[in-house]
Amino acid sequence: MSDFSTWDILRNLLLAARWTVLLSLVAFICGGIFGLIVLMLRTGRSAWMRRCAMGYIELFQGTPLLMQLFLAFFGLSLVGFNVPAWLAAGLALTLWTGAFLAEIWRGCVESIPKGQWEASSSLAMGYLQQMRYIILPQAFRVAIPPTVGFSVQVVKGTALTSIIGFVELSKASTMLTNATFAPFTVYGFVALIYFALCWPLSKTSQALERKLNVAHHGH
């Protein structure tokens, strides 16, 4: 039998958890930038672009993340692009995160009173100027708690990438179980590590929500 000590298991899991963290960060940052672009199209003046952005959001919200990962991994190789698992995982998670963040942020933008748009319009500002100087700074405050809250979903979403062979925390745990035949120990640790990653995010989200509800303006 194997001679894995408990420490060996934990050490290997923690090493693999680095990839979970890295993939989460990449998905969140790239998805955030992409989501911002989709948000601008979604709330912009061109009806054609609004429809495109809406179609994209609905497509990615309406299909399981697992299918998106499969399509990114197997689909792309089918049409001749041989993408490594990490790239397919990063790409699919970015697109998925972007769709959800764009929709969360749209709600925040729409919560800004219409008068703010009208006043800035009457001062001859264009759409991008209104967004940058008037709407987004105000929407930002509203957006922080749900955005941080959604980052928990991103961390948990990375677990699915194990299926296309990306070795992060979940994939490592399956491999370790196969080697050690100690599923309870392994998965117990895995659950604890995910919890240690997600719980502070949830708490931060709740704390921010309370803080921003009390003080509406930061001065």
Next chain:
Amino acid sequence: MSLITVTDVRKSFGANEVLKGIDLEVEAGEVIAIIGKSGSGKSTLLRCINGLETINAGSISVGGAQLLTDDIHLRALRLKVGMIFQQFNLFPHLTAGRNVMLSPMIVKKTPEGEAEPLARNMLERVGLAQKFDAYPEQLSGGQQQRVAIARALAMQPSALLCDEITSALDPELVNEVLAVVGELAKEGMTLLMVTHEMRFAREVCDRVVFMHLGRVHEIGPPEEVFAHPKTPELKQFLGMVQ
């Protein structure tokens, strides 16, 4: 030539025609009050002149800038005509000074070094020089509305549209705003204001427009409109408000 020309403007919301062919000419320096019952189309008319509503027929021009739906024309029109709203609509995340400075800086590309004295100057004009660093929520309604006036003035418009600018104020705060508007009128600013302040309209305005059911029902100098209303609708309206 008139500063503001409104020609046969029609505007519908769905099947409901709110403006049924409005003609109006406003000379530079004129102060005009628009009165009428709610639903008579007076606010809609102002919003059309600023391009906040699209019109279904007719034409509007201010100082040679035509109302068209594309961004370039809308911008040119809005540089000519400022607007002040019932709900002030100050930007809550910016100080009073920054509210006034923002548009000159980003729309007209005025350098910050010039925009700041300009903003101080405009705030002084409305009697709020000392509130430069205050946030809107720290100001009373009357003060907020005066900042909104300063903000519109900082763009140096040829005309100002005032949409019931005292209607959301507590009674004791109405006069400080009207005093500022009265000063502007004296200085020769072209003003087009929807108002329920009949006394103010009578004292300050050159002409009064009475709107009824989407049309200009009566128009004339205040002494004539208020003292000798020609139509039963205006008589009835004046009877209600006076």
